Amino acid sequence: MTDPFSDPPPVSVVLPAYNRAGAIRGAVESVLRQSFTDFELIVVDDCSTDATAAEVAEIADPRVRLIRHAENRGASAARNTGIREARGPWVAFQDSDDEWLPLKLEKQMARLMAPGAEYVAAYCGMLILGVPEAGGAEAGGRPVISYMPRPDLARIEGNILPTLMRTSIVSTQTLVARRDLLMQIGGFDEAMPALIDWECMLRLAPLGAIACVDEPLVLQRFSANSITRNARRRAEARDRAVEKHRATLERDPSALARLYYIVGGEHRITGNHAAARRALAKARALDPGNPRIWAMSLYLALIRHLPRPSAD
Secondary structure, three states, X not given: OOOOOOOXXXXXXXXXXXXXXXXXXXXXXXXXXOOOOOEEEEEEEOOOOOOHHHHHHOOOOOOEEEEEOOOOOOHHHXXXXXXXXXXXXXXXXXXXXXXXXXXXXXXXHHHHOOOOOOOOEXXXXXXXXXXXXXXXXHHXXXXXXXXXXXXXXXXXXXXXXXXXXXXXXXXXXXXXXXXXXXHHOOOOOOOOOOOHHHHHHHHHHHHOOEEEXXXXXXXXXXXXXXXXXXXXXXXXXXXXXXXHOHHHHOOOHHHHHHHHHHHHHHHHHOOOHHHHHHHHHXXXXXXXXXXXXXXXXXXXXXXXXXXXXXXX
């Protein structure tokens, strides 16, 4: 077990939390149960109004350190606080309502600390329990289970930027990254309303090879206030990330067109038709022969001229 006053541990685990009194112990204990024991766990309480901080304070393990924000600043700011406070050269991330399986850190750190390894980060597989769009078991149906990264993806290790230009494959709670590089890229974008992990990886992946432990070592659960549930935030976040990284994404015009098509679809679903039309116009310019882009564009043009229902 790590002595908090000894030399820095090889890895610091950062866990942001806000109003998760009912779930925080499970998340913390899944970290403390790791077979790889040489770490510190920094819990950053983002000015919770419930007993989250008290629950953490009751955990009698010298590896646990509690930091409290004086005001609510969001999960990205809490993670950035943890990165700054981290003593280890590697930083791992856990979420306040998810679970690490016991071999998670051991298998990732084995890859990162192997002789001759030059990885800038490692991530692992994750089982997703329920999907936010369908509501999973919370909607009264049977649980829906999926695996990330998707089995159909070919490039999930090494230079994963081409894959990231099309889809997100690294969720924050699966990531272990070099602290110095996280500091170099400015940590997590605190202005992003969602898709924080994807946007961060678009900045981290160009810096070097990423290792993947392709096993389900994290369990992700969606709770009532999970940020991924908010479709409008997700649409705005993807739109922001695509524009922020357009210079990089333009290396693959078909991938960029696909992202604009997705942005357009998300804005359409949330009722922001003006933003959807702007995104689809950019998609058409990049991939003018794509029938799916034209089909959605024509649909939005049609409904624009349909009479609105009477208020009676």
